Amino acid sequence: MTSARIPFNRACLSGGELENVAAALKRMHISGDGDFTERCHRFLEREVGAQKALLTTSCTHALELAALLLHLEPGDEIVLPSFTFVSTANAFVLRGARPVFADIRSDTLNLDEAALEAAFTPRTKAIVVVHYAGVACEMDAILALARKYDLRVIEDNAHGLFGTYRGRQLGTFGTMATQSFHETKNFTCGEGGALLLNDASYIEEAEIIREKGTNRKQYFRGAVDKYSWVSPGSSYLPSDLLAGFLLAQLESRDRIQAQRRRVWERYDAGLREWAEARGVARPFIPAHCEQPYHMYYLIMPSAEARNELLESLRIKDINAVFHYVPLHNSKMGQLFGGADGDCPVTERVSERLVRLPFFNDLSEADQTRVIEAVQAAPLPALATT
Numbered sequence: 001m002t003s004a005r006i007p008f009n010r011a012c013l014s015g016g017e018l019e020n021v022a023a024a025l026k027r028m029h030i031s032g033d034g035d036f037t038e039r040c041h042r043f044l045e046r047e048v049g050a051q052k053a054l055l056t057t058s059c060t061h062a063l064e065l066a067a068l069l070l071h072l073e074p075g076d077e078i079v080l081p082s083f084t085f086v087s088t089a090n091a092f093v094l095r096g097a098r099p100v101f102a103d104i105r106s107d108t109l110n111l112d113e114a115a116l117e118a119a120f121t122p123r124t125k126a127i128v129v130v131h132y133a134g135v136a137c138e139m140d141a142i143l144a145l146a147r148k149y150d151l152r153v154i155e156d157n158a159h160g161l162f163g164t165y166r167g168r169q170l171g172t173f174g175t176m177a178t179q180s181f182h183e184t185k186n187f188t189c190g191e192g193g194a195l196l197l198n199d200a201s202y203i204e205e206a207e208i209i210r211e212k213g214t215n216r217k218q219y220f221r222g223a224v225d226k227y228s229w230v231s232p233g234s235s236y237l238p239s240d241l242l243a244g245f246l247l248a249q250l251e252s253r254d255r256i257q258a259q260r261r262r263v264w265e266r267y268d269a270g271l272r273e274w275a276e277a278r279g280v281a282r283p284f285i286p287a288h289c290e291q292p293y294h295m296y297y298l299i300m301p302s303a304e305a306r307n308e309l310l311e312s313l314r315i316k317d318i319n320a321v322f323h324y325v326p327l328h329n330s331k332m333g334q335l336f337g338g339a340d341g342d343c344p345v346t347e348r349v350s351e352r353l354v355r356l357p358f359f360n361d362l363s364e365a366d367q368t369r370v371i372e373a374v375q376a377a378p379l380p381a382l383a384t385t
Helices: 017-027 035-048 059-069 086-093 113-119 139-149 200-210 216-220 240-250 253-278 303-315 331-335 344-350 364-376
Strands: 052-056 077-081 098-102 124-130 152-156 176-180 193-197 297-299 353-355
Touching: 017 035, 017 240, 035 052, 035 193, 035 240, 052 059, 052 200, 059 086, 059 152, 059 176, 059 193, 059 200, 077 086, 086 098, 086 124, 086 331, 098 113, 113 139, 124 139, 139 152, 193 200, 200 216, 253 364, 303 353, 303 364
Parallel strands: 077 098, 077 124, 124 152, 152 176
Antiparallel strands: 052 193, 176 193, 297 353
């Protein structure tokens, strides 16, 4: 009998999603900024500590909203890691800015703060940090550089909701931060995101841009007698149906995080000796960081070994995947001056990294199957390491 295929990811219900969606339908407020949206806002503000949270239709849109708030001009530069999703760069490219790609650390796979200053020019306006796998960048050093050069810091915290750095929640260090509630994230509504604002001076403008460039929010608060077009903007509001779905997930935070922690720790315990014997790197979590258990990955000794492992798992109906292709030497990256060799750690990690199946209700039996398949993979390149 053939074993069932193990997917890389599977959306998992917490229990209250359908009840909340039904409540939104009964209330007949299914457009944006209804009761469930506001409850999500309050939850994020309270639990993370941001001054203002605004749900968006995706993390991509949250990044685009952040870029609009920076009032970028053509030729302005944004420094960001090459090892990230394309949205991190696209949001600023759409405003006419030039992305400047920086390399990552070989341990946490985060922006290398030691190499960051060399990427600055007089046109640099902001640093975008990406907390890879929910493990914090070295924010003390990065914020010190931002103060020195009067730069804004944007946290792309798509992986890191409820992760911490020196006891402080990720998403509260930058001028603003973005979150993802995509199906692959710890907390999901299928597609969704949020902008977290940590500087009150941006709140009113963010509300206007998010509401198609109108002062509609002020109208509903009674601050103006009618609302009108006052700024460039777009429609970034998710349906209250999605917000209801998301709220059920957020309110199950403790249970979801406990489930994910068990999956992560089981992988780490089961693969530690195998990895150490073969020169395979596992996730590194600095002592001053608390991770949210977003993913589990392996960094193989070579590209050949990575491909051998992926193929071996595929044959056994286990869907493991690689991750980001470097932005700096992509077709678009080259248009902005990127070239092979610019970010050597990024290039090396990208061709060697494997992400293992990871979702809330991954069963112990299926996870054991994954671990045993990894250990049994025919990897001749590893035999001599």
